[in-house]
Amino acid sequence: MTTQKRIRPFDLVINLLLGALALITLYPFYNVLILSFSNITAISKHTPYMWFWAWDLEGYRTIVNDPYFFSSLGNTLFVTVVGTTVNMLLSVAGAYVLSKKRLPGRGFLLTLVVIPMLFSGGMIPTYLVMKDYKLIDSIWSMILPYAVSSYYVIIMKNYFRSISPSLEEAAVIDGANDITVLLKVILPISLPFTMTFFLFYAVERWNEWWNAYLYISERRLYPLQIYLREVLINMNNQLSLMAQIKSGKKIPAESVQMATIIITALPILCVYPFVQKYFVKGVMIGSIKE
């Protein structure tokens, strides 16, 4: 902090307020972390818990010993990796094409992309159509319904339009076609930009639960979010009971649940602080009106 600038009471008040808000925002996550490492003694003795009174890994061990945990982790990884790839392939190619003013029928195609932002078939028609496509109880039901986000396509299109056409013209003179222009000229210079949308899509795929909830009933196909939901609602007692029988110790259902929460949110917790600027950039670009 600068010493030469005098600190006015206003600054002090605003920092106190925002600081308090920041603590309120973060405390619930801290609370989860404490609970995930706690055991029966810690939970019964030290209340309310503001500090780590135990470093017990039993909660995590219980989850890791559950075979369904690994199948759901695998499913979520598959959905995130394949889903984000599909997202990016469709969106980047589509946005690039839509950015070309010389394309006959561009207006029609744009309308095709924009209408679903305002209006959709809704839950039941979509469900029945998914059923017709034989996607019920298929892992693709977590990937295909969200393969494109109109909103991101429009933002990307606006960005591609802002890239100087002279770059493209130079490449075309050198004999490049539209596909090589996109791959060799446009993509390399817009990498930080497309990165933003890669991250948006990746987070959405990782957090995906609703399509899985609607379309998937087989437990071996559950993603992590649905597995967590089960642990939180139904199975927690069953799981900790099984672990108790195995280890002979009493394991609080709470620490099993909280351990699952930590595992489910972990990738986002770890990556988020480093990529936050990309997310902010994404919104800022999106806010510029055409």
Place this chain on the structure above:
Amino acid sequence: MEARALKPRTSRPAWLRQVWNCRLLYLMIIPLIVWYVMFCYVPMAGLYLAFEDFSYKGGIWGSKWVGLANFEAILTDSEFLRAFRNTLIFSFGKLLLQFPAAIILALALNEIRQPRLKKIYQTVFTFPHFISWVVMAGILKNMFASNGVINQLLTVAGMETVSPLLSMSGFRPFIWLSNIWKEVGWDTIIYMAALAGIDPGLYEAAEIDGANRWRKIWHITLPGIRSTILIMLILEIGRVMTTGASFDQVFNLYSPPIYEVSDTIDTYIYRTSFNGTKDFGYTTAVGLFKSVLGVLMMLGANKLVTACGEDGLF
């Protein structure tokens, strides 16, 4: 592909030549178009179901046509009317609380003069946005459980314990506040972008004129982000019927004892369709009614804003 049949040197129409020149572009956009047709427009066509009495044998296209009967039934369905009322209450509560909260938070962040500190605050406030409501519901249910940290603190302080998740009077404020906790930081980003675009020269000039901080906020900052506020307002009004109270949030937090105050249109559609109480045709009609009303509200808000001489969405 017809273009290929034509010889390159013949004088075909200019537009056709243009189409042929763009053939690779069309090739690149085919997957996107196929996706939109299969996953957006076919389901949209499936709204046909709203005018049918659904049977599994007939499916969307072969069930019995009943005209507007489903829509007539909607208006006398008390459970739907309850869900409709709850949706509006959730949405307008959000509009009254979270919408201004985001603007106020953005203004407060804008007053922080150390860029590093501002960045830390922003990072903290936007973080919960990236955590799913499944996880958030788990955290909130645990915190507000009878033996959770909130009630333990209240007990220590000698106050009465609370259970907002099962309380008729407490559930709605709980939804509003928890959504503010999760999303308000994210909502501010768009205003921060607008604030960054205000000419710093205006502030300097105002300072020379002796304006204090409040006057600067009132006369420069707020007018500077007015158009952004209005656009966000239109979008928010367009969401009143759907995610005004986010479906994920309500679905993961509500429970049968408090359906009276918590059931929304979307949760109603889901529940009654899949537990077999309502016909798919009927719930499709409810969904259609909801989206049409949503679009109309957005267009209305847009019209109102443009009528006042401001920039709307279109």
